[in-house]
Amino acid sequence: MSSGVRAFLADLAKARESQHTNISRIRRGDSDGEVSLLYSNDLLDEALEIQVLSTDLTSYPQGSSFMIFTSSETCKPNIVSLLERIASSTKGSTLQDVIETLSARLTASFTDMHSDSSDSEGLLDDVYDDEYSASSEVDNFQILESAEESSGDDAFTEPLGYFHSAEELRRLYKDLRLAQKVGFTVGLFPNSPNCLLEAISISIRVSSLAIPSEAMSAWDVKPTDYIVLLVRILTVYPNLDTLLSAPALETCLHLRFGKCELAKPSMESMRLAFGYSPQAKEGSSTSQSTPSRFAQVYMSNSIDILLKNSFTTLLKLRREHGFTWDDAQGIFNDFTGRVASQIAVEHTNKSARHEVPISTHVPSSLQHDFALGDEANVSFPLVAMQFALRHFCKCTEYCMVCHLKLDNEFETLKPYVCSKDLCLFQYLSLGLGPNIEHEVISNPYVVDLLISFFYAGESQQSTRAFPRGLALKVPVVQHMVPHLEIETNLQSEEFWIRQARNEPEHVDVRKRIRDGDWFVMFIKNMGYVEKRICRVSAVLEDGCRFSFESINVVKEPTEKGEVVAEIDMAESEIAAQALKRSVNNSDETRRPGFIFPYEHDPDDLDGDQRALALTTLLDGMPTVLEMRDFLLAEPGRLLSSWKRMNRSALSLIRWIVASNTSYIVQDSPVTSGNPQPDGCCEIKPTSPDTALTSNMIRPLDDGWVQFRFAQGSPEKEFTFLKILRELKSKATSPEKPPSLFVWHGSPLGNWHSIIRTGLDFQDTRHGRACGNGVYFSSDQSVSMGYTGASNSGPKTPYSPVWRSSEMRIASAMSICEIVNKPEDFVCSSTCFVVDKTDWIQCRYLLVLVNPTPDALKSPLFAPSGPRCPGYLEQDPKHPIRSKTGSPPMQIPMSAISMARRQEALGATLTMSNAEMDSITTAIEDEANEWERRASGDDLNILLEAVRTDTPAKGEKRERSISRKTSWQDPESSAPPYKSPKLSADTGIDDSNTTNVLAVTSDKSKFQPGTLDYTTLPRLPPPSWAVSSPMALRTLNRELKQIHSIQERNEAASLGWYVDTSVIDNLFQWIVQFHSFDSTLPLAADMKSRGIDSIVLELRFGSNFPMSPPFARIIRPRFLPFLEGGGGYVTAGGAICSEMLTNSGWSPALSIESVLLQIRLGLCDTERPAKLDRNCGNMTEYGIGEAIDAYARAANSHGWKIPEDLKTIHIGWGELTPSMGVGSPYIGVG
Template identity: 35%
Template structure:
């Protein structure tokens, strides 16, 4: 058994609450597990488990059982019987089963009971229930047989509620329901992954539900701001700790007893590994972590693909899902007219009464319409719970959870990250934040829902520098709109005294601070010794207190008290060991004083002010002063980054550990500055003092920077507004398409604003709520296409944060505007745009005081700034020029939306009909042909398949479940709908087919005969219009060559509509098997009709020659355990998949569709091209198809 899986299983068992089991631990050797069983009466029994099997499935090992010498004979007999039927169990399930059996044996004398094998009875722990009937489990609550499974008290002390006892009949029905619930989620476009259990008899069940990021309709800027790669999957993990719970069980049982947990994150594959999922549900597990580290070195690619990573919003979403989601489901189930918003309002009003039968709800008061932006994809706005109630269908709890989590993720900016209520604000933000309640801000910071300061400093130091600099200048110029109220920051109460300025920094006189709470002291600055002048019995400070010391000839000295044991003499450690770093100013007329006044020698008179005033209690003016003083006390950005880098070598880096350098108040303020930024800012330029190695480590995209811009302007990619603002910008382009210039739908212009305004701009967006410069040319956002004009409005008041490396002097943005200048408020001399949705920020430019950035490296060294080859062509009448009067070059990659609009417009310019396709994923999203490179594991397909392997139940006279997954593929259509497909109407003589095979092998022939009989049996038991595929046995001339027709697609699919137009009732496939089957995959190709090629806008995974382009059908993705039913399922799903493009027919004329078939040669060549393009291995027996 792999050590990684073994350690994870032992940890899972140790975390589980298994009745009678104590002290679960690993033994001295790998594979050993020691645990004790303590019965209700009698002595403790020591047990040991030895995992010896080598299983491909890492978390389902084979195991042998041994017991210690003092174990009784009866117990030993039970263990011996169990040892023969443990295959397929993981360690937590096995220990739970052992506990059940021993409890029954000791409590009820059942030591001689017969233990059936796993093959005959899946429920190893429930043999004594074999005589129970379905009626025994029916509840009176109206929810059916799964609404009232017996609780622990109904079975006495020996009953284990974590492993519900089910009869075989009830287990069969529950397994059917599990499959039905998962199918509903599958056909709602979620990818399903089974990580553990998901069967009626398993205790621990972990389900993965995922959606590819490209399907969420998010802009590239939103993905960058949220740290989501376009190739990743958004994953919801659901853990059932006490067996699977149906929707009815969730509704009928108290929320706290369900043991259902959720985790939201991202993964590079559609599901993480079991170890990653288990670790996500384990708060502290050092053993698992260390083991994973060891394994990482062995298989980096596998770990990378299956690693489960947290999103920036994971903590908030996990809190919502685990603390409120189930309660919201219960509320909505009670009153169908209430949506999620109404249920949330009711929950807030009746927090502790959701599970009470007497809870009263005024339905009309909470019938709040769940409004969703029209720009969101249908998958994000779907509401399975409402649709199921409306149509009278069963409800899939996993699907409800997946839709709820997905909706809140995509719309996260609309909700508070702490209380999860809708944010009542017109503010549009690219990043989510909290509402106006001070308590929410406090919890947001204290509970760690915000971004990691340390991570941001280490990965984007110059962006953090930019944010702090903007805040510093904003408070210095009295331009702050909002403050960090509600964080309970303890700060010193101090303000300028108004006295004559007596010290200078860089030639500028500084104010003297005072406070009514100041304590008179004497201080020796060199040694840090402080003496209180008026000693009292009450010591005014304690060890660890942060204080600030003010002196007429010195800047404020921030520091920490480290020793009060010799009061009134205390020791003080200053953050500024070599003198103050007060506000950096551009030198003016230098006086005769030195740049920084040195401290006086020996003890001097001063005042000490303790950090003990609540920031919220200060006036606006005092808040501005305190913020500037706290930022003054912060170490330089370079020092903070170096400190974190040194810490990361031995532990998790944390600025809180820098106790003598960073005060809690300053750190809290820094966190607020970073967390409250609601724009996406990404460095794409070299900054002053940055070397080439740093640029490469930070993966800075220098190819995305503007050209012809002076090097003293540092460039950042810049986006703001709500996540759907990019889509609204595109809609504005569409709406004005008739009057747009076809070749130049957008123009570029600069917007300049004083540096002190940018702290608010990056949080609230560009608006024209305040008038600063007269607005002589009307209301709107002012722009200029001459950077020199904007420069006069972008001054920085000669102020910059002293710890900054950028030393920002000016700031402006480069914006993209809809080119409808005739509708602007003004065009000359300034562009004044009054429509905010017509403006999209693209770049943020900051001018530094450090002078031009010098490019290092020679042209041959490879370190020069890479130049982009594709740039946007600008409107000759509206050229945007830099300070050097040159036309700036804008990379096409920076304006993907309008760029695609331009391309579509130019392709059909003469017809005036060029409109971006409504089904295109270019509307703010990133099209990725992801399905072709990420096939679903066969285990995750098998769980959706039919129950034909349960024929023994029919022999017992019980009704066999006949529904299979092929039926539910058409779940979106009415089950009563008929089909225009006529079985047996296909004329084989008209089909161009591969030559009949001249080979045959015993293994392949036997396997194919079994598969054919199984398929025909399924086909006979399911109505044709529900099944969706048809095999005519009369056309089966050779077992190695099958003809399969797929039909009865959802009538709303584009493919189904094309088939009706073309008069086609089925898609005809040829399936050819090689001599190595089942160890090699079949070759599957479309014969007729022809599909629209992928390069022409088609989809469905059909190549230009008709062969199916699926990794499953190559040696790379094939498994010998694949059933042909599962293969047909995946082929059908591929045809129905709307992403990245839906399958369409290439010919719409009836005569053309019936006569334009794919020939065999082009299919073979297309298959080979697809394999080479994706790096898939071609089956060795594939060459036989062309020669036979």
């Protein structure tokens, strides 16, 4: 026994003998180092059971701290928070000290609230002795509670915020300022200097993350949404060392990851996210969808768990050993529970590798790894947001449970789990996947489709893999397995057990069946065998007689019954005698039969047994429309509460839906190719163009239902688009589209695997007469031959059609987009055979159906998207057709991503006015919201709090401050706070917050308004300006935003300056970059040559904002890259950035973000920018050399040059530019 353990046990014995106010029943807990005690108080309805657990018993007391929690179910969240705060300051304390602190602080809290409830400020005063207070950081804050009068159970309310020391506020300001500078929007809760800080938010627009539209739809986010990380400060705002050494992040900070329509959620929404709002009740109005509502995204639960359990440990591993995030996660999973020294010893030789913190497609300002900076300059909220965004943007590359990188050959569009059984079990049990109730309500026919595909795959035994560990209970219908011989009365729905067959000896038959059990019943009748799926509704007569409910009844011919049941009931002597009695005696109501209970695990069955068992399990399910009606009948219902739903069947469909990693959305209504009786409100595909049918392929035969279908990870879509762009840039004929739309047919049983693993050619099903690859055809009738389908949809025991299906799918086909290079296909004569899977993207899934009358009455519940803006042009040599000789089919523009619709107007696709208006509206909505929120809350509030809250030397800090009503959102009733100019007595050194961006807080020599614009090329408005209303509106708005930003911020803090007063041509802006960090070579060169700013020109084309601006340096000249220069400046002065080409540009980008990106490039430290000292008298760049250099750089990287470049360079040539003295600008045309 170690000395620490002995000391702990000795202190425990002393504590049990001592008297503590309101503390009783001190005893050892269930774990080593755990102590359990009761806290009683007259203001509590019942005593609190509190557990105190030593984190390291062997080093007690010096090296140990305590976790403090409660097992009382009635404990309020605010008490739990108080226990967490006490626990955070127990390092080095003895058990006696901790118990005394618990007693004193809890008692003082309740006493203060009770003594003056009508006028109480709700302050939980720290009750410490002098020695304890001196060693604790807790004395630096106080807790604000409700100022409203309370009584009874509500007397002790949740604390809303904390007083923070000046040091904490400075640290918080610095951390948030850095996050703000790199492009995030920062919010404060509340945004007022007169209220205490509860939480902060960091957000970024989804459109800034360059996520393909298919992935956004699959992940349930919109381009205009914001991804938000909420950070709730529990006690003090800790420094990095405190966070990394804390036993758990939850003791210091709480984090929540989600989305919001606005850059900052509302105060009430924030409180709801953390579960401490008094309105966080069912039916609260705040739960309704509002623009300021904080909501979860598809992977929120997974990321929240990762942040809570692993993030600080992973960050510590990275900082101490130089691991990447992926390496650190792998080591964390391998060494959980082992000490750090073991990790260090076993992984000292692991070399550090560079990795992109988020993704290669986000703005370059976010690609800097902020986790590895100096401790004093690491912004924890910024690093946490980068880490969360990494797992959001790359969610399909990682397991949703263990968070390790997946090694699947096919990357999916939706996140899922790895192959470990435990991860799948936790994925389903922890609710990390899609909500089945939500899917049934919103997309019932997609659920029907997924179940039907699985059913067909099992019935045809063509599913590639079925997971183990789902703990299902299924029936096995074979005469050799244990089952029961019964007699039944179908009229009264009762049965009697006659005997057990194939049962082990000494089995009590009466305990064989229990209330609620499910079973399959077989009854022999004249000419057929009746198969019933039933549920026991009651146990009667001491377990010998039972009542039951028939869920599903199927009648099969007797010759088929032998196949279904594998029981020759005709040879059963008892069954034959009972049948004879039934025929000869009309009074006889009992009939013989057999029942097979749901008691087998499919993991233990062979392929044939499992197929029959799982399809039987699904046959007992209700239809998706019945499930939908049940859920809508009472809001908040769960399918698990429905007796009609078998628990194993529900688990199975949860897996079926959750394991679907493709994006499938219904585009067309359910229709039938057969004449329908009156009352069926069928919507034909040929109906007039409406919102319900506008996104349909035309013409589409009756009976086919169209689903939009996307597969593959976002990275696979990026790869496909890159191939198309390269092909288009090299095309000799501009009229030839870069892709083809073609058909692919496959038997119904294959589609369960196809939508999960993609189209490949692992298995040979139809021969490969034309070579190895995936087979396609431009002719639907050709591909239809590969489906192996019969339109009649047979209902034999081997039928692949799910009996409870509303659509009753007979066959399925897909329409895919492939790269238009037939010369590189394996075959392109009779069909297309493609062996490069990167050249294939699925776009549509079409199923031939024989729907039920209920499905025809409710064919489509919501439009799949906005009205179709038009149709794609196709290669006239290979158009897609329904059959040979028929007119080409029209593929809606909605088949491709918005990015491709925007990138080239009038090329292979045409954008209608309606589409243009919708894009313009989205951009203007974003701008209006941006103007309202600007770049976030004014962080100077924190500095103002430092200035007003820091007492003079020798004075005590004021304990009361004016405050709003506790549960009122201050931002809802007060205008945005604007802080006064702060004097230097705040003591804030802001320079450290900007090291990465190289914006120095030192006094800059740059003076706005001193540039002589007569020495620069000045251009009049172009002749096409009046014909570009969208460009004019956008530029007007952008100029207004730039002016607003400069009004709110000092020039030195921005690092760039635009003199908006001298701009008389909206299509040409002059920008000055200045105030660079003195450690940069560029700053040194500028200082030595007496230059205070870099002068840059922005030119905008007629298609702005659909096309990027052109950015070039005017002066001074930079050292070329080949001679040792950098800063992403080309030899001709143009800015080298994918963002400024069609390949990387997004219309949602603001000019502020463009300027920030350019400045970040100039501040690059790997290849730093330097001035050219050997340029002689040629100190400026010309427009011609800039455009030539831009084109060379874009072509070398494979970036697409915007069409606007021609109008930017040539379009002004018809007008005479006003030239300045000494300008090298020689003509523009």
